[in-house]
Amino acid sequence: xxxxxxxxxxxxxxxxxxxxxxxxxxxxxxxxxxxxxxxxxxxxxxxxxxxxxxxxxxxxxxxxxxxxxxxxxxxxxxxxxxxxxxxxxxxxxxxxxxxxxxxxxxxxxxxxxxxxxxxxxxxxxxxxxxxxxxxxxxxxxxxxxxxxxxxxxxxxxxxxxxxxxxxxxxxxxxxxxxxxxxxxxxxxxxxxxxxxxxxxxxxxxxxxxxxxxxxxxxxxxxxxxxxxxxxxxxxxxxxxxxxxxxxxxxxxxxxxxxxxxxxxxxxxxxxxxxxxxxxxxxxxxxxxxxxxxxxxxxxxxxxxxxxxxxxxxxxxxxxxxxxxxxxxxxxxxxxxxxxxxxxxxxxxxxxxxxxxxxxxxxxxxxxxxxxxxxxxxxxxxxxxxxxxxxxxxxxxxxxxxxxxxxxxxxxxxxxxxxxxxxx
Ligand SMILES: [Zn+2]
Numbered sequence: 392x393x394x395x396x397x398x399x400x401x402x403x404x405x406x407x408x409x410x411x412x413x414x415x416x417x418x419x420x421x422x423x424x425x426x427x428x429x430x431x432x433x434x435x436x437x438x439x440x441x442x443x444x445x446x447x448x449x450x451x452x453x454x455x456x457x458x459x460x461x462x463x464x465x466x467x468x469x470x471x472x473x474x475x476x477x478x479x480x481x482x483x484x485x486x487x488x489x490x491x492x493x494x495x496x497x498x499x500x501x502x503x504x505x506x507x508x509x510x511x512x513x514x515x516x517x518x519x520x521x522x523x524x525x526x527x528x529x530x531x532x533x534x535x536x537x538x539x540x541x542x543x544x545x546x547x548x549x550x551x552x553x554x555x556x557x558x559x560x561x562x563x564x565x566x567x568x569x570x571x572x573x574x575x576x577x578x579x580x581x582x583x584x585x586x587x588x589x590x591x592x593x594x595x596x597x598x599x600x601x602x603x604x605x606x607x608x609x610x611x612x613x614x615x616x617x618x619x620x621x622x623x624x625x626x627x628x629x630x631x632x633x634x635x636x637x638x639x640x641x642x643x644x645x646x647x648x649x650x651x652x653x654x655x656x657x658x659x660x661x662x663x664x665x666x667x668x669x670x671x672x673x674x675x676x677x678x679x680x681x682x683x684x685x686x687x688x689x690x691x692x693x694x695x696x697x698x699x700x701x702x703x704x705x706x707x708x709x710x711x712x713x714x715x716x717x718x719x720x721x722x723x724x725x726x727x728x729x730x731x732x733x734x735x736x737x738x739x740x741x742x743x744x745x746x747x748x749x750x751x752x753x754x755x756x757x758x759x760x761x762x763x764x765x766x767x768x769x770x771x772x773x774x775x776x777x778x779x780x781x782x783x784x785x786x787x788x789x790x791x792x793x794x795x796x797x798x799x800x801x802x803x804x805x806x807x808x809x810x811x812x813x814x
Pocket of ligand 1: 601602653696697
């Protein structure tokens with residue numbers, strides 16, 4: 392009898408356990424109350440353990456293609472489903488019909504990005520298109536998982552990064568480009584080594600993220616800085632012969648608030664390089680770059696972006712008829728050196744050796760794009776380029792982006808080592 396009771400109790404206990412497991416699956420919830428988060432139109436199907444959503448972001452503050460949020464309530468080990476569709480938001484313009492929503496492909500990487508700790512970012516398996524939906528599945532080892540369009544890079548991450556670099560290296564100084572209109576710090580890293588005076592140094596300017604949704608470009612900037620402050624002899628050469636400014640995030644406000652930034656009102660950051668810029672970051676960058684130009688040492692200016700969904704990595708340049716020698720030859724030499732390195736990265740980062748041209752046929756505001764502005768207002772020898780790094784490839788990861796940055800930095804070193812030393 393005693394034994395029978397034990398068996399009954401065990402069976403009962405296991406029943407309770409099974410029922411308990413069923414009941415204990417927490418409700419899936421979505422959190423977006425943190426820096427850089429963006430999501431709207433959330434619908435959660437508890438039975439299917441699936442979350443339907445579209446990118447958030449105020450379309451007045453740029454293309455609504457960036458999404459980033461946290462899912463809580465996962466039973467560790469279970470597979471959840473993310474159902475993404477393009478934003479239906481439009482930007483009404485007075486007197487004009489509402490423009491169409493942004494093509495959903497901008498919001499739909501072949502693989503979504505996720506992280507269990509907010510530090511290490513991995514790709515999901517490839518998503519599947521179903522009508523207007525992109526369906527990603529994700530097996531999470533933890534109860535909470537961050538998911539995003541691509542690896543996030545927030546203003547806090549930029550603050551932390553420039554501080555860590557300055558603590559690691561006596562040649563790096565964490566500083567601020569300016570305060571944004573939203574009163575946020577715009578972190579900047581200033582790097583130089585040794586006794587050369589400013590006049591004896593090449594000027595190098597690297598900026599990313601004039602478009603807030605293009606998070607990969609910040610990782611490229613980080614990779615540039617990491618290489619620059621590494622023990623490599625070539626990196627030391629560059630620190631000793633140049634003065635380098637690196638701004639990982641230009642549009643900190645839209646990055647912090649999860650807005651897209653591109654085509655924001657009243658002015659896209661990368662159409663704001665005019666005689667009277669609207670944004671504090673552009674005012675400050677123009678002034679500092681202007682100082683380098685005035686000193687005749689605006690040697691290399693690099694503006695980092697991510698391109699369209701189907702594009703490889705490539706440079707944007709001005710049309711040749713807008714440039715004089717030696718600028719054209721120097722630019723082509725730099726592109727050759729950068730392409731030679733970046734196209735050899737393993738695993739592969741697809742890159743085109745043919746630059747695209749950003750002139751009058753690209754946008755009526757072509758003169759107000761940063762790299763164009765610097766080329767047209769720079770020194771005769773200035774190399775000023777926009778680099779678009781592929782975001783929709785299996786290697787568009789933090790490692791892949793950082794590899795592009797480190798190879799870009801090595802190309803800057805190689806290029807400058809061919810230039811006459813400053814007296
Ligand atoms: Zn861009």
